[in-house]
Amino acid sequence: LKVLLENPAALKKFIWGRNVADLLREFPAAMSEATLLSFLRKMPPRLYSIASSLEAHPEEVHLTVASVRYEYGGRPHLGAASTFLADRVATGESVPVFVERNEYFKLPADDSADIIMVGPGTGVAPFRAFVEARTERGASGKNWLFFGNPHFETDFLYQTEWLNHLKRGTLDRLDVAFSRDQADKIYVQHRLAERSKLIYERLENGAHFYVCGDKERMATDVQSAVLQIVAKE
Numbered sequence: 001l002k003v004l005l006e007n008p009a010a011l012k013k014f015i016w017g018r019n020v021a022d023l024l025r026e027f028p029a030a031m032s033e034a035t036l037l038s039f040l041r042k043m044p045p046r047l048y049s050i051a052s053s054l055e056a057h058p059e060e061v062h063l064t065v066a067s068v069r070y071e072y073g074g075r076p077h078l079g080a081a082s083t084f085l086a087d088r089v090a091t092g093e094s095v096p097v098f099v100e101r102n103e104y105f106k107l108p109a110d111d112s113a114d115i116i117m118v119g120p121g122t123g124v125a126p127f128r129a130f131v132e133a134r135t136e137r138g139a140s141g142k143n144w145l146f147f148g149n150p151h152f153e154t155d156f157l158y159q160t161e162w163l164n165h166l167k168r169g170t171l172d173r174l175d176v177a178f179s180r181d182q183a184d185k186i187y188v189q190h191r192l193a194e195r196s197k198l199i200y201e202r203l204e205n206g207a208h209f210y211v212c213g214d215k216e217r218m219a220t221d222v223q224s225a226v227l228q229i230v231a232k233e
Contacts, residue, residue: 001027017072025073046081047100049212051125053132064125064157105210111139114207116199118222120148120188123213124157135170143170148177148188188218189225200233
């Protein structure tokens, strides 16, 4: 453990997927319950993007939740908040929530402005709310969504709704990337590169560009793709 603490990359790899119980199984230590509890922080709140517009669903808030479930060391591991919501809250029961405002992640004040939304996986949640809100108020700006997930058949979140928006014109374009449905993995950044010219035209025309989802890998790859688009065009 001391060697690991001196190597941040190795430590990060070691911690991935392990929890405190895993650590104590691998490195048994004699300590009292009080000592153990003194090391642990309180469980932090989980922040979920609101996936619905109040204009479309008065008195409701929708969430897009992916249950975290995996095995490590022969034991099942469950995402604390995601499986609580999926498995343990019955219809009609209440859970404590609070709203944390995000002053920067919001629709343009100008309804005629175009928007480009990149939201793979559950990162699509706020964009469902965006499109619903713009639909309800008849915004004239174009809405373009890039969505990705592993498989078309099982992972196309809100598929019917997006197709209906396309038919009505409340979604101008929809580009999808299902990474595991072919030999070569295709991600949203690859779809962005394919639409290089049009993306640049819309940015030059004042389009707002949004990214939501995995900060560690996806967001970095999308940023690189956009920089390459600007350099190319």
